[in-house]
Amino acid sequence: MSVQKSKKAGPAKKVADKPAGKVAAAPLRKRGRPRAFEPEAALRNALDTFRETGFAATSLDDLSTAMGINRPSLYNTFGDKRELFLRAYQQYRQETGALFAPALDPKLTLRQMLEMVFATAINLYLSGENGPRGCFTVMTAASEAMSDPEIRALVQKAITGADRNLAERFRLAVKSGELSATADCAALAQAASATIQSIALRARAHVARTELEEMARNAIELIAGPARR
Amino acid sequence: MSVQKSKKAGPAKKVADKPAGKVAAAPLRKRGRPRAFEPEAALRNALDTFRETGFAATSLDDLSTAMGINRPSLYNTFGDKRELFLRAYQQYRQETGALFAPALDPKLTLRQMLEMVFATAINLYLSGENGPRGCFTVMTAASEAMSDPEIRALVQKAITGADRNLAERFRLAVKSGELSATADCAALAQAASATIQSIALRARAHVARTELEEMARNAIELIAGPARR
DNA sequence: GCCAATTTATGCGGAACGGTATAAAAATCA
DNA sequence: TGATTTTTATACCGTTCCGCATAAATTGGC
Numbered sequence: 001m002s003v004q005k006s007k008k009a010g011p012a013k014k015v016a017d018k019p020a021g022k023v024a025a026a027p028l029r030k031r032g033r034p035r036a037f038e039p040e041a042a043l044r045n046a047l048d049t050f051r052e053t054g055f056a057a058t059s060l061d062d063l064s065t066a067m068g069i070n071r072p073s074l075y076n077t078f079g080d081k082r083e084l085f086l087r088a089y090q091q092y093r094q095e096t097g098a099l100f101a102p103a104l105d106p107k108l109t110l111r112q113m114l115e116m117v118f119a120t121a122i123n124l125y126l127s128g129e130n131g132p133r134g135c136f137t138v139m140t141a142a143s144e145a146m147s148d149p150e151i152r153a154l155v156q157k158a159i160t161g162a163d164r165n166l167a168e169r170f171r172l173a174v175k176s177g178e179l180s181a182t183a184d185c186a187a188l189a190q191a192a193s194a195t196i197q198s199i200a201l202r203a204r205a206h207v208a209r210t211e212l213e214e215m216a217r218n219a220i221e222l223i224a225g226p227a228r229r
Numbered sequence: 230m231s232v233q234k235s236k237k238a239g240p241a242k243k244v245a246d247k248p249a250g251k252v253a254a255a256p257l258r259k260r261g262r263p264r265a266f267e268p269e270a271a272l273r274n275a276l277d278t279f280r281e282t283g284f285a286a287t288s289l290d291d292l293s294t295a296m297g298i299n300r301p302s303l304y305n306t307f308g309d310k311r312e313l314f315l316r317a318y319q320q321y322r323q324e325t326g327a328l329f330a331p332a333l334d335p336k337l338t339l340r341q342m343l344e345m346v347f348a349t350a351i352n353l354y355l356s357g358e359n360g361p362r363g364c365f366t367v368m369t370a371a372s373e374a375m376s377d378p379e380i381r382a383l384v385q386k387a388i389t390g391a392d393r394n395l396a397e398r399f400r401l402a403v404k405s406g407e408l409s410a411t412a413d414c415a416a417l418a419q420a421a422s423a424t425i426q427s428i429a430l431r432a433r434a435h436v437a438r439t440e441l442e443e444m445a446r447n448a449i450e451l452i453a454g455p456a457r458r
Numbered sequence: 459g460c461c462a463a464t465t466t467a468t469g470c471g472g473a474a475c476g477g478t479a480t481a482a483a484a485a486t487c488a
Numbered sequence: 489t490g491a492t493t494t495t496t497a498t499a500c501c502g503t504t505c506c507g508c509a510t511a512a513a514t515t516g517g518c
Contacts, residue, residue, distance in 0.1 A: 029485075030493085031486055031494065032483040072496075088252060142368060142433050145435075146361075146363075184447060187448075193427065195420070198422065201371055204375060205385045259463080289505080300508085
């Protein structure tokens with residue numbers, strides 16, 4: 001019974017075959033009763049819930065309430081709790097990727113880039129209705145990374161991806177002369193990454209925004225200050 | 230088993246308002262059946278368990294098994310799960326404080342200090358029978374900090390305490406001429422703290438020891454390198 | 459030896475957990 | 489309209505959870 005994955009080569013089999021743009025209403029209606037919720041919005045709500053209470057402490061009742069759908073619909077659409085967590089985390093990575101992208105615009109100066117990156121991080125990590133939520137990668141996903149290799153791989157990708165993106169931007173700064181040719185771009189990128197992660201941790205501990213901003217300023221001075229030129 | 234020396238000579242009738250020693254083995258036996266476990270060792274095992282699986286995912290059965298005592302004894306000695314967690318965290322802070330203390334010895338040079346601090350952190354965060362456990366403050370306690378003000382206060386104290394200890398050591402380096410008088414000690418201390426926290430995070434994500442060591446070397450160069458003199 | 463005090467051992471009880479069975483509802487297709 | 493397909497809604501199942509009640513075990517005091 002129940003859902004063997006018969007690949008009968010039928011089309012339209014895939015659930016969300018193609019996001020294909022941010023258009024919400026796909027005009028082609030499937031056969032049966034239409035769903036009464038938007039999967040993307042529901043996933044956003046699941047993400048918010050996981051961000052606040054973590055994986056283990058979030059029950060399926062919490063999730064189905066926050067997402068506005070019942071348990072069976074949840075299972076049909078997203079699979080079990082762990083699968084939902086994985087999809088929520090991927091959603092988070094996608095969202096934050098888009099959030100940080102403008103700061104990496106090559107047209108900005110190095111200092112402007114760092115200022116934007118840190119400001120974006122502070123705003124993101126301090127957001128939350130019930131207090132600052134920190135970073136999903138640093139706080140929530142990393143906790144599960146110990147027991148779950150798949151989550152661990154995603155966390156690793158998130159960390160090294162940030163390192164790489166920043167390092168690339170630093171290399172650009174060397175080319176443009178903003179940084180000395182002897183600057184160790186990978187090292188500077190890791191320092192910036194570590195600053196972001198520390199800001200996430202401190203935000204979760206309710207360190208005041210002004211202190212986080214000062215930490216960011218200090219890091220900019222250390223990383224891109226006169227000593228590096 | 231057990232058998233401590235009965236000091237039958239001294240009547241010691243009074244309920245001993247204050248023996249008040251920090252001596253571990255109090256020779257005076259209390260009235261009833263003696264406990265069959267050592268609270269300190271049990272707490273250590275509880276700490277290990279919490280470090281591996283976090284707060285919510287650790288059941289009282291897990292704890293009582295790991296600690297080698299039954300649930301009622303656990304409750305009588307340590308209170309409920311949350312109280313046990315708090316005590317385990319305090320135990321962790323005490324242990325790690327002692328672990329890092331030698332590195333802060335003022336007789337060491339600044340670079341030696343940083344090398345020892347980072348080496349200690351790497352060893353601590355990579356330890357664990359079931360894989361690297363990271364830092365209890367960064368991973369486990371910070372997760373609970375959102376919903377629990379008392380834990381949050383402890384996390385804050387751990388973070389700012391590390392900042393302060395390092396800053397003090399940097400100020401010493403300014404006095405000794407190892408650092409320029411214009412160095413921002415608080416900023417450098419936060420950078421070192423952030424590096425430690427990032428190492429903890431990366432350890433949990435199974436980043437290789439060699440990479441962590443390279444990150445430490447890079448951080449030392451950035452913080453105490455020629456540019457700061 | 460008997461009593462009081464304290465800890466250990468067993469196991470219960472109500473609640474919450476994750477996951478699913480089952481049937482009603484709402485759409486398309488014929 | 490009736491059959492088919494898909495989603496929704498309700499309610500349940502077995503397990504695990506936390507915390508505690510209860511009784512046996514082990515000590516010191518008299």
